[in-house]
Amino acid sequence: MGHRAGFNLIFYGFSLLLMFLGHCQGSNVGICYGRNADDLPTPNKVAQLVQLHNIKYLRIYDSNIQVLKAFANTGVELMIGIPNSDLLPFAQFQSNVDTWLRNSILPYYPAAKITYITVGAEVTESPHNVSALVVPAMNNVLTGLKKAGLHKKIKVSSTHSLGVLSRSFPPSAGAFSSDFAFFLKPLLEFLAENQSPFMINIYPYYAYRESPSNVSLDYALFESSSEVIDPNTGLLYTNMFDAQIDALYFALMALNFRTIRVMVTETGWPSKGSPKETAATPDNAQTYNTNLIRHVINNTGTPARPGEELDVYIFSLFNENRKPGLDSERNWGLFYPDQTSVYNLDFTGRSAVDMTSQANMTGSNGTDWCIASSKATDMDLQNALDWACSSGNVDCTAIQPSQPCFEPDTLVSHASYAFNSYFQQNGATDVACGFGGNGVKVSQDPSYDNCVYATVVGKNKTTSSSNTTAMSSTSSSSSSAIGVSAGLLILAFVSCFFKIS
Structure with missing residues (x-):
């Protein structure tokens, strides 16, 4: 915590x-x-x-x-x-x-x-x-x-x-x-x-x-x-x-x-x-x-x-x-x-x-989602996406080819999924949707077709039907991300x- x-x-x-x-x-x-x-x-x-x-x-x-x-x-x-x-x-x-x-x-x-x-x-x-x-x-x-x-x-x-x-x-x-x-x-x-x-x-x-x-x-x-x-x-x-x-x-x-x-x-x-x-x-x-x-x-x-x-x-x-x-x-x-x-x-x-x-800061418990700003540059989105899927400890399997969230194959769509996963993993707080000003918090569920965006179900884990594996990290990987x-x-x-x- x-x-x-x-x-x-x-x-x-x-x-x-x-x-x-x-x-x-x-x-x-x-x-x-x-x-x-x-x-x-x-x-x-x-x-x-x-x-x-x-x-x-x-x-x-x-x-x-x-x-x-x-x-x-x-x-x-x-x-x-x-x-x-x-x-x-x-x-x-x-x-x-x-x-x-x-x-x-x-x-x-x-x-x-x-x-x-x-x-x-x-x-x-x-x-x-x-x-x-x-x-x-x-x-x-x-x-x-x-x-x-x-x-x-x-x-x-x-x-x-x-x-x-x-x-x-x-x-x-x-x-x-x-x-x-x-x-x-x-x-x-x-x-x-x-x-x-x-x-x-x-x-x-x-x-x-x-x-x-x-x-x-x-x-x-x-x-x-x-x-x-x-x-x-x-x-x-x-x-x-x-x-x-x-x-x-x-x-x-x-x-x-x-x-x-x-x-x-x-x-x-x-x-x-x-x-x-x-x-x-x-x-x-x-x-x-x-x-x-x-x-x-x-x-x-x-x-x-x-x-x-x-x-x-x-x-x-x-x-x-x-x-x-x-x-x-x-x-x-x-x-x-x-x-x-x-x-x-x-x-x-x-x-x-x-x-x-x-240290006691809490989030919104899944009532909001985080997506990529349409005004962000491709370079900024790519950098943020790469970071989220590596150092940010986001599981980005769902946006790989043939996976539920790969289509549409656009940078904004892929970044939105990764941003939201990170956002939910880290308490769904306003501060976890920053991404250098490239993240936007929304109240409308961005899920579509079989691509379901994660929501907070507990303090330390999230869930998403597009990836049933819990997206929580071990303490060592959390320390690394921090x-x-x-x-x-x-x-x-x-x-x-x-x-x-």
């Missing part, structure tokens, strides 16, 4: 998102696809999920050839990374960068749509002193891209932790640490000259965990009913995310870099932690990410930059079991490695989801919330 309700909730978000695909603009939300684990799905499986629903944006942390191959010709736009371990050779010799581009990038571009290259990651947090290597490596990467004629299509930047700031409160006093001035000044000059974003990783979770007496949980989760006032500007802050972003804006302005835009390349909340990490729970992770999505897609901006677009990547797609540190480090994922959801999210951004109430559709949903919202520049 919990799996079924969770699936219905996920599919609800999925259908709503795809309905709005044609109307998406403004700030962008993406997902970080980390792979520091030994039990994750293959890149090909992840790419298949992405391709099925025309997902376009993803961040990866290296230039793994298998990943680039998997995402070739999918239309996905990738942010790829150069690890800190490669900074020295990339900074020392242009030939090393040129070789890397020639072997690891150019053979797969533009089939693999790379739009950003991040040179180094949080170098100020690195135990090795590699900060001085960042800008030389960035310059060499840019030079290599210019040789290939790609410098206007692929932006070069570097990601940073909030540790680059020596002060972040109040936001108006935000300032870069003088310890890093030697590399930050040329870095900012590079970003301004090349119109590249300053990439920052923002984690209110850590601020709360390290100082719960000074930071309220509600303030970290976008749930605060009170306001924190910046005494210098009079600006009011209701959440830590905005305060940290504005601290960075003020730090940039203090150095007269007012044109550099900010991009959040990581943010999120862990769903599980060590015994002392009491805030690392599925409920808090769900609350933070749902409120974050709502905050971003509404183009709320920040108190210092109201209405300004802000691109954000949520960390991360999967839990990663090889990450060192406290238990929370391995539990930032929206999905388990088997692709089942860790918790449900309201991807519409309307409100936080109450997991208990959603995982696949949940994965599609998480990746689907990226295509909606990203705007093509």
